[in-house]
Structure formats: C-alpha cells, structure tokens
Amino acid sequence: MAGSTLTIKDLHVAIDGKEILKGVNIEIKGGEIHAIMGPNGTGKSTLSSAIMGHPKYEVTSGSITLDGENVLEMEVDERARAGLFLAMQYPSEITGVTNADFLRSAINARRGEGNEISLMKFIREMDKKMEFLEMDLDMAQRYLNEGFSGGEKKRNEILQLMMLQPKIAILDEIDSGLDIDALKVVSKGVNEMRGENFGCLIITHYQRLLNYITPDYVHVMMQGRIVKSGGPELAQRLEAEGYEGLKKELGIEDETVGQEA
Amino acid sequence: MTTETKLPFDKEYVSSFSKEMSEPAWFAEFRMKALEQFDELPMPKPDKTKIDKWNFTQFQQHTVKSAPYSSLAELPEAIKALVETDAKNQTLYIQRNQTPAFLSVSEDLKAKGVIFTDLFTAVREHGDLLKKYYMTQAINADEHRLTALHAALVNGGAFLYVPKNVEITEPIQAVFVHDDPQANLFNHVLVVAEDNSAVPYVENYISTLEASATVANIITEVIAGTNARVQYGAVDSLEKGMTIYVNRRGVAGRDARIEWALGLMNEGNTISDNTTNLLGDGSTGDTKTVVVGRGEQTGNYTTKVVHFGRHTLGNILNHGVVKDSATLIFNGIGKIEHGASKSDAEQTSRVLMLSEKARGDANPMLLIDEDDVMAGHAASVGRVDPIQLYYLMSRGIPKTEAERLVIHGFLAPVVNELPIEHVKVQLTEVIERKVR
Numbered sequence: 001m002a003g004s005t006l007t008i009k010d011l012h013v014a015i016d017g018k019e020i021l022k023g024v025n026i027e028i029k030g031g032e033i034h035a036i037m038g039p040n041g042t043g044k045s046t047l048s049s050a051i052m053g054h055p056k057y058e059v060t061s062g063s064i065t066l067d068g069e070n071v072l073e074m075e076v077d078e079r080a081r082a083g084l085f086l087a088m089q090y091p092s093e094i095t096g097v098t099n100a101d102f103l104r105s106a107i108n109a110r111r112g113e114g115n116e117i118s119l120m121k122f123i124r125e126m127d128k129k130m131e132f133l134e135m136d137l138d139m140a141q142r143y144l145n146e147g148f149s150g151g152e153k154k155r156n157e158i159l160q161l162m163m164l165q166p167k168i169a170i171l172d173e174i175d176s177g178l179d180i181d182a183l184k185v186v187s188k189g190v191n192e193m194r195g196e197n198f199g200c201l202i203i204t205h206y207q208r209l210l211n212y213i214t215p216d217y218v219h220v221m222m223q224g225r226i227v228k229s230g231g232p233e234l235a236q237r238l239e240a241e242g243y244e245g246l247k248k249e250l251g252i253e254d255e256t257v258g259q260e261a
Numbered sequence: 262m263t264t265e266t267k268l269p270f271d272k273e274y275v276s277s278f279s280k281e282m283s284e285p286a287w288f289a290e291f292r293m294k295a296l297e298q299f300d301e302l303p304m305p306k307p308d309k310t311k312i313d314k315w316n317f318t319q320f321q322q323h324t325v326k327s328a329p330y331s332s333l334a335e336l337p338e339a340i341k342a343l344v345e346t347d348a349k350n351q352t353l354y355i356q357r358n359q360t361p362a363f364l365s366v367s368e369d370l371k372a373k374g375v376i377f378t379d380l381f382t383a384v385r386e387h388g389d390l391l392k393k394y395y396m397t398q399a400i401n402a403d404e405h406r407l408t409a410l411h412a413a414l415v416n417g418g419a420f421l422y423v424p425k426n427v428e429i430t431e432p433i434q435a436v437f438v439h440d441d442p443q444a445n446l447f448n449h450v451l452v453v454a455e456d457n458s459a460v461p462y463v464e465n466y467i468s469t470l471e472a473s474a475t476v477a478n479i480i481t482e483v484i485a486g487t488n489a490r491v492q493y494g495a496v497d498s499l500e501k502g503m504t505i506y507v508n509r510r511g512v513a514g515r516d517a518r519i520e521w522a523l524g525l526m527n528e529g530n531t532i533s534d535n536t537t538n539l540l541g542d543g544s545t546g547d548t549k550t551v552v553v554g555r556g557e558q559t560g561n562y563t564t565k566v567v568h569f570g571r572h573t574l575g576n577i578l579n580h581g582v583v584k585d586s587a588t589l590i591f592n593g594i595g596k597i598e599h600g601a602s603k604s605d606a607e608q609t610s611r612v613l614m615l616s617e618k619a620r621g622d623a624n625p626m627l628l629i630d631e632d633d634v635m636a637g638h639a640a641s642v643g644r645v646d647p648i649q650l651y652y653l654m655s656r657g658i659p660k661t662e663a664e665r666l667v668i669h670g671f672l673a674p675v676v677n678e679l680p681i682e683h684v685k686v687q688l689t690e691v692i693e694r695k696v697r
C-alpha cells in the first residue's frame with residue numbers, strides 16, 4: 001500500500017479569540033516533500049500546531065483528515081499514534097526524564113500493551129540512529145532536551161522522527177540555528193526517511209535547507225493563507241528577490257496575519 | 262476538640278518500664294528529668310502550620326509486644342520487598358513495632374569494630390558511647406515539649422557506631438515496621454561516625470495497616486567526626502491515622518560530609534525537621550527531600566543547614582508533589598553564623614500541585630550574620646506545564662502516562678540519590694501508588 005494522505009481544507013484557526021489562519025488548503029501525500037516558506041508571523045507555526053493539536057490553538061472552521069479520518073476529533077497522542085509527527089520549533093525541556101526512557105515510552109505507546117519493545121532491541125536501534133545523526137551516545141541518558149544546545153535539540157527532534165517512523169511529518173524550522181555540519185546531518189536524517197510511505201511538510205526560512213532536501217512542492221504563506229504554490233524554483237526565486245517581488249505580484253502590502261488581502 | 266496535654270504516662274510507669282528494659286541508672290534518670298521538664302516546655306512552632314490541635318501526646322499504650330521474625334523468609338511481603346532476603350553477610354536490623362525482630366551484622370564489620378544494634382541493647386552494652394552521644398550533641402531533650410516527650414518515652418530504635426578510619430561501602434539498613442494498631446513509635450536512631458570513617462545508611466518506616474489514632478515521635482541523630490562521611494537515606498511511609506513528628510539532625514565536624522536523601526511518603530499529618538549543623542571548618546551538609554502529599558493530609562517539612570565553621574557548604578534540594586486537598590509546606594532555612602566566613606548556603610524548593618484543592622508553599626529563608634559568604638535560593642509552586650504534556654503526547658504518549666513521566670521526572674533528582682538500589686525502586690513504587 002502506498003503512503004498516507006493528510007488533507008487540510010479551508011482551515012481557520014484562532015488563538016485567544018484572534019483569528020490567525022484564514023483558510024489554509026494543502027494536501028500532503030506519502031512520497032511527497034512540501035516546503036512552506038513565508039515571512040515571520042504569517043501563521044506557519046500556527047498551522048503546524050493546529051495539525052498536532054496544541055491546546056492553545058482553536059480550530060474555528062475547516063477540516064484536517066488523515067486517510068479520511070477526522071484528525072480534529074483526536075487527542076494529541078491519538079494524532080501521533082495515527083501517524084503524525086511534529087518536529088517543534090521550540091521543543092520542551094523535561095527534567096528527570098531521560099531521552100531514552102521518553103523514547104521508549106513513545107515507542108511502546110504505539111506498540112500497545114503486551115507488545116513492548118525489548119530493552120536490548122530498543123538500545124540497539126537508538127544507538128544506531130544516534131550514530132547516524134552523529135550524536136554523542138551519552139545524550140540517551142541525559143534528561144529530555146534539558147540543557148541541550150539549540151542544534152542538539154534539533155538533532156534530537158530528528159532522532160525522534162527516525163525512531164518513531166511516522167507517516168506524515170511536519171518539521172517546523174528544523175534548520176534554524178544549525179551550523180552547516182549540523183544542517184547536513186539533519187538533512188541526511190530526513191532524506192533517510194524519504195520513501196513512498198513518508199510524507200513531509202518542511203517549514204523553513206532558508207533556501208539553504210532545500211539544497212539538501214529537495215522539495216516536490218513549495219508554498220508561500222502570508223496573512224494566514226497559502227498565497228502561492230509552485231515547484232523548487234519558487235524557493236530559488238524567493239531567495240533571489242526576497243518576498244517583495246511576490247507581494248507586488250499578489251498586491252499584498254502587509255503580509256502579517258492582522259491584514260486582509 | 263479539646264487537646265489534652267497531660268501525659269497518660271507518669272513517673273511510676275516510666276520508672277518501671279526502664280527497669281523492665283534493664284536500663285542503667287543514668288538512662289532512667291535521663292528519662293525522669295525529661296518527663297519532669299515536659300510540662301514546662303513549649304511545643305515546637307513550625308513555620309506556616311498551626312499544630313496546637315494536633316495530637317502528639319494522647320495515646321493508649323506505650324509499648325506493644327510483637328513476635329520477632331525467625332528468618333527473612335518469614336517476613337510479610339511488603340517488608341520482603343524492602344530487603345535483600347537472599348544476601349549473605351548483610352547488615353540489617355528489623356524492628357517490629359517495639360520488638361527487635363531481626364538483626365544481622367556482617368562478620369567483616371564486626372571485625373572492624375562496627376556496632377549496629379537495637380537501642381536498648383546499646384544502652385546496656387555500650388553505655389559509655391551512649392552517654393557521650395545520646396541527646397547531648399545533636400538534639401537536647403529540653404528543646405521543646407516533643408523532644409522531652411521523646412526522651413522520657415523512647416521505646417525503640419537503633420545505634421550505629423563506625424570507628425575511626427573504617428570505610429563502609431555496602432549500605433547498612435534498618436527497617437521499622439508498624440503493624441499493630443496500638444503501637445506508638447518513640448523511635449531513636451543514633452549514628453556515630455568517628456574521624457575519617459564513611460558509612461551509607463538507609464532506613465524505612467513502614468506501616469502495613471491503617472491504624473486508629475496513634476503517635477510517632479521519631480528522632481535521628483547523626484554525629485560525623487573529622488573528615489567523616491555519612492550518607493543517610495530514609496523512606497518514611499507511615500499510615501494516615503498517625504500523627505507524626507520526625508526530627509533528623511546531623512552535626513558535622515571538620516571537613517565532614519553529611520548527605521541526606523529523604524523520601525517522606527507518610528500518609529498521616531507530619532511535622533518533619535531536618536537540620537544539619539556544620540560545626541567544623543570545611544564541612545558539608547547536603548539535603549535532598551522528596552515528598553508526596555495526598556488526601557486530607559497536612560505536611561510541614563523544614564530543612565535547615567546552619568553554618569558555624571568557615572568554608573562550609575550547605576545545599577538543600579526539596580521537591581514535593583501535592584494532590585487531592587492536601588497541604589504541603591516546605592521551609593528551607595540557610596543560616597550562616599557570625600564567623601562562618603567563605604561559607605555557601607544554597608537551596609531550592611519546588612512544589613507541583615496536581616489538583617485544584619491541593620495547597621503548596623515553599624518558603625526560602627536565608628539568615629546571614631557574616632559578610633564574606635555566598636548564598637542563593639530558588640523556590641517555586643506550580644502546576645504541571647500543559648506545554649510539556651503536549652510535547653510528550655505529540656509523540657504518542659497518552660496523557661496519564663505523560664503526567665506520570667513529568668511527575669517522576671520532577672522527583673527524580675532526589676529519588677536517584679538514595680544509596681540502596683532496591684530502596685530506590687521501592688520509593689519509586691510508593692510514589693507511583695500515591696500520585697496515580
């Protein structure tokens with residue numbers, strides 16, 4: 001069977017009563033890599049948070065489905081077990097819980113009671129993936145994200161991605177704050193996941209990442225909507241001329257979410 | 262409810278009890294003097310909790326007789342879980358209510374002159390040591406009404422003596438079992454570590470029943486000589502019918518280290534006082550306390566480090582979880598006396614509230630009477646962070662499991678300090694049961 005499909009239709013999202021997303025439409029299929037670009041404060045993280053079910057974000061209308069199943073009716077953990085994954089722009093730090101214990105809980109939550117992964121197998125898997133991502137093996141026994149540098153946190157998000165093998169992943173600024181070596185490693189991790197059973201939505205400000213992970217589609221977000229979609233060449237155009245050219249073309253003066261087109 | 266303060270046990274009773282236990286005259290006199298002082302002395306006054314309605318003094322029976330355990334195999338399951346039943350050469354004391362119920366001391370330790378025995382045997386056989394250290398250096402009988410009551414009525418406990426230069430690596434363990442609804446615990450543990458010695462010690466107070474109205478008045482004294490190191494671990498899980506006063510105090514000599522790891526899991530109302538007096542230059546007091554409060558319980562936990570010597574280091578770390586309509590109060594006190602220059606008093610107290618009705622409080626106090634020192638404190642009272650839960654759940658972990666992870670993580674820095682592995686496991690299980 002081919003991969004899964006995440007379908008988002010006319011999605012409206014509000015935070016504290018303020019509307020941020022104003023009708024987002026996008027479909028991500030297994031095997032596809034989509035990139036969303038866009039200036040600061042245009043709703044990119046809001047979209048990813050709404051998909052995952054962040055408690056602060058309220059979906060006021062529209063729909064999100066995964067293979068036809070209504071994602072909006074699912075709790076956050078159910079969404080994850082259904083196959084969604086979000087690498088967060090700002091991952092939480094959790095004291096006292098080791099990276100390894102956390103990941104094992106996450107894996108076992110998917111496998112269900114009576115079918116837990118053996119400790120040996122888990123350790124082998126984790127070591128292998130950490131080596132692949134050129135992470136210090138000691139990180140497994142450190143508390144989850146606590147005291148991790150910005151780059152280490154991002155790598156750790158990719159480690160989770162690789163361990164959990166979701167159907168559809170959203171990577172929110174996975175490249176921010178990475179030096180060039182770390183960027184290569186993180187890209188290597190994502191490319192390793194590529195395949196017809198894996199769909200991915202990459203949120204980024206930089207064409208640089210897309211040199212390593214070539215997207216199939218590129219979308220631009222402004223004012224809480226996707227205002228333009230295209231292929232990889234769209235990202236290159238933005239890199240060359242910035243957002244001004246596109247804004248002029250679309251007749252947008254202020255791209256932030258407070259404004260109407 | 263009126264609180265009766267007249268003691269149910271008089272001089273005649275105490276004197277005959279002392280005779281029955283074949284105590285030496287000095288010890289009997291010590292009891293008598295404390296009994297006389299009882300009436301004049303005030304109750305202790307823990308910060309932020311009014312205890313004038315608490316019953317610490319009225320109870321039916323002073324001692325109960327219980328059968329000893331003839332072997333470890335015979336222990337009830339709950340107690341078996343605390344000890345290593347198949348270990349050879351271990352050093353372990355089990356007391357059942359007031360009865361010394363099991364004792365084993367490794368040959369190696371005996372050969373090195375280590376003494377580990379029940380308190381009454383110690384009073385009879387090691388009178389000189391007891392006379393020197395029992396309620397003379399760490400805690401005095403006349404500090405307040407409850408210390409006097411303890412001195413007058415002490416009815417159980419243990420004595421651990423580590424001679425000069427003896428370094429013990431295998432933890433020594435004491436288990437105090439409470440399984441009689443009439444048993445009131447006036448338990449005293451005295452640990453003396455002579456110069457350059459080292460010892461890890463762990464104790465459990467455990468109830469295997471839910472009794473009616475009983476009283477626990479527990480005192481621990483730790484005397485650490487020059488350059489001695491004492492690691493003191495405790496897991497208290499006494500039942501909810503008990504009113505509990507527990508005072509654990511250490512005195513550190515020059516360059517000595519006293520390290521406490523306390524899991525205070527009682528179900529009954531509890532006043533806990535854990536003080537470390539850093540007398541010698543260069544000494545260290547390190548206290549880690551973890552508490553879970555639940556039900557209608559009120560718990561008041563004072564942790565204090567007093568710096569007398571120069572270059573002394575005090576470190577207090579308190580983590581507590583409180584749920585239902587329980588109240589949990591941490592008082593952290595770092596006190597630096599005049600002359601204790603170059604000393605450092607650090608403390609952190611954190612409370613996590615799991616329900617709307619639960620109340621938590623963390624009061625850091627720094628009392629400093631010397632200029633050339635360092636000090637720092639952090640305190641927080643809060644709830645489980647919904648963003649942390651969101652993060653864990655976004656990886657597929659169900660909400661209850663995510664909460665469990667956050668709570669365990671919150672308590673882990675203290676739990677991980679316990680020096681005996683299976684006691685650590687047991688504390689984890691107690692926590693698990695209590696926070697669920």
Ligand SMILES: Nc1ncnc2c1ncn2[C@@H]1O[C@H](COP(=O)(O)OP(=O)(O)OP(=O)(O)O)[C@@H](O)[C@H]1O
Nearest residue numbers: 015016020039040041042043044045046047056257
């Ligand atoms: N918790 C919140 N409370 C109020 N406003 C919020 C909250 N979170 C986001 N917003 C607002 O929603 C808008 C969109 O924010 P969002 O984080 O989605 O932007 P973004 O496109 O991801 O920006 P960036 O590129 O800077 O990450 C912004 O104006 C932001 O201030």
Ligand SMILES: [Mg+2]
Nearest residue numbers: 044045046089
């Ligand atoms: Mg963002």
